[in-house]
Amino acid sequence: MTDLMKTIILNKPGEFAMINRPQPAAPGPGEALVRIARIGVCGTDIHAYCGNQPFFSYPRVLGHELGVEVVTVGAGVTRVRVGDRCAVEPYLSCGTCVACRRGKTNCCVRLQVLGVHCDGGFCQFLLLPQNKLHPSRQLSLEQLALVETLGIGAHAVDRAAPVNNEWALIIGLGPIGLATLQFVIAAGARPIVMESNPRRVEFCRKQLGIQSIVNPAQAPLEQLASITQGELPTTVFDATGNAKSMMAAFQYVASGGKLVLVGLFLGDVTFHDPEFHRREMTLLSSRNSRGQDFQRIIAMVESGQVDTRPWITHRGALSDVPDLFPTWVKPETGVLKAMIEIE
Ligand SMILES: [Zn+2]
Ligand SMILES: [Zn+2]
The missing domain is CATH 3.40.50.720 (NAD(P)-binding Rossmann-like Domain)
Structure with missing residues (x-):
């Protein structure tokens, strides 16, 4: 029997539910299984919740600003090792279309953004291609979750x-x-x-x-x-x-x-x-960002050139998302950046 994991799903605008889903299978060649530790909440998530996000369909598991830890790796994975903390580039690109061939993976014709076009990180584990993982020895999981926004x-x-x-x-x-x-x-x-x-x-x-x-x-x-x-x-x-x-x-x-x-x-x-x-x-x-941006930003945060810590104004646990989210979307709450934590 497969193990289950906690997942928060957005069934339709304004309606989150906590469900149990099977954990992802073991990683295939070039893939890594990661544990989600921190998730930043952004405008895209808020628009999806409010029902005014372009290119969006329901039900959907949100979450594309992720700080993760590598749990297991598949054959041929050299980019990350078990235990590495990583930022996730959530833009799953095809690698062959007109945009990808010119290095513009950020606007791939068949782009699948985690938490937007396909299910994202409001859950405990994800299976990802190794080239979408950007490790850092120095940054905290929270800092790593903010790399996507910086991108x-x-x-x-x-x-x-x-x-x-x-x-x-x-x-x-x-x-x-x-x-x-x-x-x-x-x-x-x-x-x-x-x-x-x-x-x-x-x-x-x-x-x-x-x-x-x-x-x-x-x-x-x-x-x-x-x-x-x-x-x-x-x-x-x-x-x-x-x-x-x-x-x-x-x-x-x-x-x-x-x-x-x-x-x-x-x-x-x-x-x-x-x-x-x-x-x-x-x-x-300007749409999304590219893999090389993630590397450059991680180096800038590591060197202290960019400090995102003061951005985080609100925090909560994954299981509290259905209760907290309706308060976070209200302007009077004064959310600049909310951070979801999974222990
Ligand atoms: Zn975002
Ligand atoms: Zn493409």
């Missing part, structure tokens, strides 16, 4: 490739905006952030020492012009996933500048073409 920001900044001292605006200071901000700073660009939530503004000022903070409700274009001596930021990242914000962002870009849409929403984005052309603006989307 979203790292990739967004790679897309725009800002250079030294240019003004880069980040709109929306949730975890994705914060991750983007970290890599804007690492790239040597000068950050401006736009955020209305006073708690997040305070966090940004105190924890990260950011000086240029724009309130979107108070003539943001004028504020941006005054910070940049009338030139406007040459790179703008929208990390809100809010249609109004995304469309307003087109106005904030300097002539010759770039706009990166990091957040997404379920609908159309429109813009005024003459303004877009006058500025010869470059419009980019």
Whole structure:
């Protein structure tokens, strides 16, 4: 008889259930069986719970921000050993499609994201291909669970490739905006952030020492012009996933500048073409991240260049998810990042 494992399944929007499922089989060649220890909760999970996540079907086991420990390995596994702690790259790519052949595994045509297109980590064990595991000797399981979120920001900044001292605006200071901000700073660009939530503004000022903070409700274009001596930021990242914000962002870009849409929403984005052309603006989307981003980020967290510990505002055990989740989705709870722990 196979052993069972605790699993939290999202049956439909707003309805979690605790079930027992068979544990995964022994790992095949190139695979590893991992124990899930920490799971970060992100906007994707919240949208799935609320029923407004694009490309989503139910029932689904959520969880794609994972800190794991290797339990057993299959034949030919050399990348990880039993007992290794790893971050998980949850983007299962086919390796053969037009995007994969050009190294863009993050937007594989047949992409299966754990916890989105296929069942993820709100459970005790998972079977994963070894190349999706990124080990670290130094980082805690909690730090490893945050590598995926950081990857979203790292990739967004790679897309725009800002250079030294240019003004880069980040709109929306949730975890994705914060991750983007970290890599804007690492790239040597000068950050401006736009955020209305006073708690997040305070966090940004105190924890990260950011000086240029724009309130979107108070003539943001004028504020941006005054910070940049009338030139406007040459790179703008929208990390809100809010249609109004995304469309307003087109106005904030300097002539010759770039706009990166990091957040997404379920609908159309429109813009005024003459303004877009006058500025010869470059419009980019950014989706997920790539394997090499995980390695680079782990090295940055190990060296202390990026510190994600202050991001975690709420914690809970896996079995408490059905009770805790409805409170975490309420804005007044003030969740920046919730972390689920499995002992
Ligand atoms: Zn996420
Ligand atoms: Zn592919």
